[in-house]
Amino acid sequence: MTILPSDRVAVSRASRFRRDRLRVGGSLGTGSFWRPLTVVSLGIIVLWCLLAAFAPWVAPYDPLETVGDNLQPPSGAHWMGTDDLGRDVLSRLIWGSRLSLPLAVAIVACSLLVGGIVGLAAGYFGKAVDNVAMRLADLVLAFPQIILAMAVAAAFGPSVGNAVLALVIVSWPLYARIIRSSVLSVREQEYVVAGRLLGLPTLRSIVKDVIPNSAGPALVMSTIELGNAILMLAALSFLGLGPRPPAAEWGAMIALGSQNLGNWWVSLFPGLAILTIVMAFNLLGDAIQDHLDPRSRNARTR
Amino acid sequence: MRSLTAKLAVPAGAVALTLALAGCAGGNSTSNAGDQTLTVDTSFVVKTLDPGTVYEQTGNIAVHALYDTLVTYEGSDVTTLQPELAESWEQSSDGTTWTFTLRDDAVFSDGAAVTAEDAVFSLNRLKNLQGSASQTVQGLDFAAEGDDTVVVTSETPNPDVPVILAMPAASVLNSAEAKKLGATDAEDAATSDQIGTQLDTASLGSGPYVLKSYDPSTKIVLTANPKYWGEQPAYSRVVIQNVDVQNQKLTISKAKGDEIALDLSGPQAAELSDDLQVSGVADTSYFLSLNQDPAVSAVTSNPAFVKALRLTVDGEGLAKLFGEGATPAAGLVPPAFAGALDESENPVQDIDGAKKLLADAGLSDVKVALVYPAITYRGVDLGTIVTKVQQDAKKAGIEIELTPQPINVFLQSQSEGKNEINFSPNSLNYPASSSLVNNMAPGASTSLRTGWTLERADQSAIDASNAVTAELTPEGRNEAMIDWQHVMNEVSPYVALANNAGIVVATSDLTGADYTPAGWTVDLAAIAGK
Numbered sequence: 001m002t003i004l005p006s007d008r009v010a011v012s013r014a015s016r017f018r019r020d021r022l023r024v025g026g027s028l029g030t031g032s033f034w035r036p037l038t039v040v041s042l043g044i045i046v047l048w049c050l051l052a053a054f055a056p057w058v059a060p061y062d063p064l065e066t067v068g069d070n071l072q073p074p075s076g077a078h079w080m081g082t083d084d085l086g087r088d089v090l091s092r093l094i095w096g097s098r099l100s101l102p103l104a105v106a107i108v109a110c111s112l113l114v115g116g117i118v119g120l121a122a123g124y125f126g127k128a129v130d131n132v133a134m135r136l137a138d139l140v141l142a143f144p145q146i147i148l149a150m151a152v153a154a155a156f157g158p159s160v161g162n163a164v165l166a167l168v169i170v171s172w173p174l175y176a177r178i179i180r181s182s183v184l185s186v187r188e189q190e191y192v193v194a195g196r197l198l199g200l201p202t203l204r205s206i207v208k209d210v211i212p213n214s215a216g217p218a219l220v221m222s223t224i225e226l227g228n229a230i231l232m233l234a235a236l237s238f239l240g241l242g243p244r245p246p247a248a249e250w251g252a253m254i255a256l257g258s259q260n261l262g263n264w265w266v267s268l269f270p271g272l273a274i275l276t277i278v279m280a281f282n283l284l285g286d287a288i289q290d291h292l293d294p295r296s297r298n299a300r301t302r
Numbered sequence: 303m304r305s306l307t308a309k310l311a312v313p314a315g316a317v318a319l320t321l322a323l324a325g326c327a328g329g330n331s332t333s334n335a336g337d338q339t340l341t342v343d344t345s346f347v348v349k350t351l352d353p354g355t356v357y358e359q360t361g362n363i364a365v366h367a368l369y370d371t372l373v374t375y376e377g378s379d380v381t382t383l384q385p386e387l388a389e390s391w392e393q394s395s396d397g398t399t400w401t402f403t404l405r406d407d408a409v410f411s412d413g414a415a416v417t418a419e420d421a422v423f424s425l426n427r428l429k430n431l432q433g434s435a436s437q438t439v440q441g442l443d444f445a446a447e448g449d450d451t452v453v454v455t456s457e458t459p460n461p462d463v464p465v466i467l468a469m470p471a472a473s474v475l476n477s478a479e480a481k482k483l484g485a486t487d488a489e490d491a492a493t494s495d496q497i498g499t500q501l502d503t504a505s506l507g508s509g510p511y512v513l514k515s516y517d518p519s520t521k522i523v524l525t526a527n528p529k530y531w532g533e534q535p536a537y538s539r540v541v542i543q544n545v546d547v548q549n550q551k552l553t554i555s556k557a558k559g560d561e562i563a564l565d566l567s568g569p570q571a572a573e574l575s576d577d578l579q580v581s582g583v584a585d586t587s588y589f590l591s592l593n594q595d596p597a598v599s600a601v602t603s604n605p606a607f608v609k610a611l612r613l614t615v616d617g618e619g620l621a622k623l624f625g626e627g628a629t630p631a632a633g634l635v636p637p638a639f640a641g642a643l644d645e646s647e648n649p650v651q652d653i654d655g656a657k658k659l660l661a662d663a664g665l666s667d668v669k670v671a672l673v674y675p676a677i678t679y680r681g682v683d684l685g686t687i688v689t690k691v692q693q694d695a696k697k698a699g700i701e702i703e704l705t706p707q708p709i710n711v712f713l714q715s716q717s718e719g720k721n722e723i724n725f726s727p728n729s730l731n732y733p734a735s736s737s738l739v740n741n742m743a744p745g746a747s748t749s750l751r752t753g754w755t756l757e758r759a760d761q762s763a764i765d766a767s768n769a770v771t772a773e774l775t776p777e778g779r780n781e782a783m784i785d786w787q788h789v790m791n792e793v794s795p796y797v798a799l800a801n802n803a804g805i806v807v808a809t810s811d812l813t814g815a816d817y818t819p820a821g822w823t824v825d826l827a828a829i830a831g832k
Contacts, residue, residue, distance in 0.1 A: 066693060070622065071569075084569075084623060084686045085693070154708050158676070240676035245704050246689045259683055261548060262573055 038287040044280040048273075052097040059091040063248040067091075071263050081265035083256060085246075089265060092248035093273055099249050100277070103164055104229040108222050110168045115175025116218065122176065123183025123214075124206060134180065137173035145170045146235055153241035160243045163236045167229060174225070175218050182214030189213075220289050227281030234274050250274050340537040340829055343553050344564040346544040348518050352501040353424065353473035354485075355433040359823060362470040363564075364522050364542060366822035369473030369507030372402050372421060372452065373464050377816040377828070378583050380733035381640040383464050387416055387474055387508070388452070397459025397774030402452040402467075408531045410476040410508045418446035423477035423487045425454075425467070430491035435471035438731060442466075461776040462734040469732055469821050476506040510535045510827035520544055524826070536830030547681065550807075554578060559811040560831070564823055567681020568625025571805050579810060582627025582803035585638035585819035586680065586729045588620075588687060589631070590672070590797040592722070595753030599722040601670050603753070605793070606663030607700075612797045613656040614694045617648055620800035623690060624682055627803025633787030634738055636801040638819040640776075641735035641783030649791075656698035669701040673715060674725040676706035680802055688725050691799065719751045727802070733820055736770050736779040739786065742796065743767035752795050760793035 051058055060079075061067045066086040067078075074081045080089035122133035140148065152166035186192060192209045200208070236242045237251030238258075245252065250270040257266030348360035356365045372388040388402040408416040425444040429436055442463065443455045454463050466472065475485075483506075484496030505513040508531065511524035522542040526535055537560070545553055547565045554563040555575065571580050592602040592611065601607050617630025629636075632643035660666065674688050685706060692702040702723070707715060716724050730737055741748040744759030744767065756764060766789040770782040790796060806824050808815035814828040 064693075084683070085689055154711070157711075158706055240685070240706050240708075245685045245706065246692065252685075256683055256686065259678055259681060260567070260569055260573075262551070262570070 033287060033291045035287065037283055041280040041283040041287070044276050045284065048097050048101060048277050048280075051094050052101045055094050055098050059088075059094040061088040061091040063087065063092040063095040064246050071266070073263075074265055080269045081263075083253070083266050089253070089269055092253060093250070093269055095248040096250045096253065096270065096273065097277075099160070099243060099247065100230050100233060100274075103160065103233055104226050107164050107167045107171065107229040107233070108225050110164070111171040111225070112175050112218060112222055114168060115172035115177075116179050116215075118172065119176035119179030119218075120183055120206060120210065120214075123180040124187055124202075124210060126184075130180070133176065137176050140170060140173045143170075146232060149232060149236060150239060150241060153236055158241045158244060160247075163233060163242045166236065166241075167232050171225065171229070171232075174221065178221055179214060179218050182217055183210055186210050186214045216292065220285060220292060223288055224282055224285030227278035227285070230274060230281070231278050338536075338538040339560060340540045340826065341557070341561040342540060342542040342564065342824075342826065343545040343550045343561065344542060344823075345547050345550070346518065348522075350499070350502060351505065351513065351516060351522075352497065352499075353471055353475055353507075354427045354431045354491075354495075355435070356471055357434040360522070360542065362822045363824065363826065364513075364524065365470040365473055366509070367511045367524055367540065367826040368505040368509045368513055369470070369475060370408065370416070370509050371469070371472050371474065372404075372467045374468050375733070375818060375820045377814070377825070378581065378638075378818050380638060380818065380820045383468065387421065391464055393461070393463075393775065397461060398456050400454040400456075400463045402454070404450040404452065406450060408508050409529055410479075410506065411512045411527045411529055412476065412479065413529050414476060414478065415449075416474060416508050417449045418452045419449070420477045421452045421474045422446045423480070424474045425452075425472060426487035427480075427485060427491055427495070428471055430487060430489050431495060432492040433471075435469065438466050438469065439472070459774045461774060461779055462732065462737065465732050465734040465776070473507060473509075475501075476508075479506045511540060514539075535827040537826075540826050554807050554809070557809050559809045562806055562808040562812065562815050562824065562829070564806055565681075566805055566807050568628050568803060568805065569623075570681060571626040571807060574807060577810050579808045579812070579815065580626055580805060581808070581815060581817045582805040583638040583817050583819050584627055584629045584801035584803045585636045586727050586802045586804070587631055587634060587636045588725070588727050588799045588802065589634065590691070590799065591724045591748070591752040592795040592797065593719070593724075593753045594755075594758050594795050595719070598720055598753060599670065601665065601668050602722045602795070603758075604663060604665065606659050607665055607668065608795055608797070610656040610659040610663075610665075610698060611695060611700060612649070612791075613652040613659070614698045614700065615649065615691070615797060615799055616651045616694050617800055619694070620687060620690055623686055624800060624802040627805060629801045629803075631798035631800050634742065634790055634796060634798050635735040635783060635787060636730075636819075638801075639730065639733055639735040641780035641787075643784060643787050651694065653694075653697045656700075660699060666699070667701075668699070669703065670722045671703045671705055672723040672725055673705045673707060673712065673721040675709045675712040677709055679727050680804070682802065684725065684727075687799070691725075716751055719753055724752065730819075734776070734779075735783045736773075739767050739770045739783075742790070742794070743770075749795075754795050762789050763793050766790070 067088050068082045068086045070084055070086045072078055072082040078088050080093065083089055118133050122130040149166045149170045152169055153163055156162035187210060192205065195205050195209050233242060234251030237249045238255045242251055243249045250273055253270040254267045257263060344360055346360050347358040349358055350356055351361055351364055353365050353369050356362055370387045372386060373383045374386040376384050387404055387408050389405040391400060391402040393400050404418055410416060422444045429439045441457055445453045447453055483500045486495050488494055502516045510527055510530050512527045514523040514525045516522050521544060524540040526538045550563040550565055551570050554561060592608050593599050594603045596603045621628040621630050630648045632645060632647040635642040672688055674684050677684060688704055692704060695702050715721055740746060743749065744754055744763050745756040766786045770779055770786050773779045773782050804817045804819060806815050806817040811832050813830050813832055815824060817824060
């Protein structure tokens with residue numbers, strides 16, 4: 001069995017997260033969180049977010065229109081060249097961020113929601129609920145993520161919604177597992193038991209005591225998974241299972257250029273876009289994790 | 303019409319071996335006077351070298367070099383049949399019987415004479431094995447009269463018989479030797495033929511080459527047949543090696559000589575250096591079919607919409623996307639074949655005309671769905687082509703929603719006939735343009751999938767289709783195909799877009815490396831040094 005990122009984050013550190021929870025915001029400005037790599041990562045993420053937000057004003061051309069000759073190499077008029085249909089690669093790249101970024105957030109948010117509910121139920125109620133939920137999660141995890149996502153997307157037909165749905169279906173178990181493991185230790189804590197003994201209803205106990213003290217690891221994981229979501233979405237698009245053409249999507253753009261690598265600019269630039277944003281999210285996620293987990297941080301700096 | 307699935311094995315097969323071969327690509331083409339090896343780079347699609355079951359591209363290339371057929375084609379020309387084992391052939395006046403007279407000097411590679419009995423055995427075996435290629439000879443009966451006459455009869459007049467018998471699958475094998483190995487031409491040959499894969503280790507043909515070795519994943523080696531009855535081929539040895547499409551470009555660019563590449567796409571071929579020769583013939587047509595069933599779509603079944611969409615097509619622009627050798631489509635028959643419309647009839651894009659047609663028909667803000675297979679066919683992503691169609695249609699106010707589907711899903715949805723617009727490539731199973739009528743006439747198989755029944759079709763289309771089938775001679779049918787296409791361009795639900803070319807790239811020291819749409823891609827025995 002492979003070791004999942006969720007295992008890395010989760011391993012019974014729930015109690016520390018309880019203490020750290022309030023510190024996350026407060027100490028970011030002072031500690032070693034602001035290492036150069038973290039700053040660069042954040043910068044890249046902010047830059048992409050800005051590009052996505054202001055795409056209509058930033059992009060030099062309409063991403064869907066033929067604006068030049070076919071397959072022109074990078075030039076003054078087209079900084080990143082043009083593709084098979086004479087569309088400006090730079091403009092498509094910028095517009096592509098409008099798809100990738102929000103969709104990645106949507107995938108992670110939905111997975112977190114679904115996985116969170118299942119994980120909470122499994123961890124809090126235990127017994128049969130736990131067994132059923134976790135065996136279901138194991139079932140999904142037993143398949144390679146991308147293969148399962150492909151199967152789901154292919155079954156539903158290619159579209160933005162279905163690609164997101166497919167990726168949510170394959171990624172919720174990660175969150176379910178991590179939240180379950182946090183909840184398992186939190187629910188045994190004295191304050192939770194005390195609350196229940198004082199007559200707090202189940203739902204209130206979950207909302208007031210359990211969720212705030214077990215969400216930390218899942219949130220860290222979300223950051224790392226944002227990059228993963230972008231990558232998986234691009235992979236589905238690459239295989240023709242993402243947004244319908246002619247949508248400017250990074251994975252689809254790479255697929256178009258891969259037919260003829262002689263025209264390197266068609267594939268290279270969207271590839272770089274994915275590389276930068278995914279790396280930025282991963283490094284940021286690592287930084288947050290290191291910051292919240294001193295042992296791992298020491299190991300790294302040593 | 304060859305179904306799309308037949309060629310889909312290409313991309314899958316291409317992936318398999320390429321990485322392994324990447325390292326050795328390009329290192330084998332040292333050219334000097336004593337070296338008589340021709341290297342052929344192709345992405346392998348091959349299951350067998352048995353003429354009775356061969357169907358895939360690579361197999362056809364090899365089988366054509368190992369075996370002879372009764373008649374054949376020379377070079378890129380598929381409009382005129384040439385004699386091979388048969389020195390003459392004639393059609394009976396009622397069109398149902400073809401008589402082939404064999405030449406008397408042809409011998410197999412073991413020295414035995416080629417007789418009519420061998421030909422009849424081979425053709426009956428092809429028919430009865432019921433493989434993929436067998437369908438083209440269904441309905442034909444083969445009989446030998448003496449040693450040198452083969453009589454082919456058909457229930458209905460069939461002017462395409464000689465064309466069909468030029469296919470590599472119709473190759474003649476040494477029946478005496480084949481029977482020793484367990485081959486049979488009996489009606490239950492599909493189950494009782496015991497030859498297995500023995501024809502993959504040794505060939506039993508009368509062709510210019512004999513099989514030296516066969517490995518379906520790496521290479522096929524042919525050596526010249528010392529007893530060949532015709533003129534000896536220029537190269538004493540031919541190595542057909544499995545090379546991925548991307549690597550073929552690199553390999554052929556670095557080759558010093560005596561090398562050809564068979565799978566480069568039009569856009570790739572356009573980028574090659576001028577030192578290489580490129581031979582291409584536009585033989586695959588790409589078309590849209592608009593559903594004529596009003597229950598499926600009130601828009602696409604409206605004749606005015608079909609005409610309007612036809613006017614938005616930018617054939618020149620589409621041909622440019624296909625690259626080297628591609629042409630705009632004047633009609634449904636690609637220019638490689640007899641019966642194609644002249645390029646002077648290429649349609650001209652007329653956006654204003656399309657707008658007017660739509661306005662007159664009261665169609666405004668129309669939105670239709672176009673379904674296409676999400677594949678790369680001959681190096682061109684079909685998504686790129688339909689995006690261009692979408693862009694052009696939009697200029698006339700037609701909004702097309704593109705729906706890519708995995709190929710198996712596409713084939714399924716296509717056959718259910720519920721798609722508004724289908725897009726797919728179409729190549730002929732054998733080079734007779736009139737075979738299109740069998741599928742695309744009103745009420746025929748392809749037409750039914752687009753809801754074009756006899757009831758819904760314009761009478762002129764029915765008449766034109768009947769006129770083609772009423773002709774008994776190949777010449778007559780080709781002539782009738784011209785009129786048929788004119789009518790189809792007016793009233794059919796098919797919108798021809800462009801024709802893509804098959805391409806053979808050869809080093810500059812070669813002659814005779816011509817692409818042929820006849821089914822065997824290139825005639826290996828015709829290739830010689832300059």
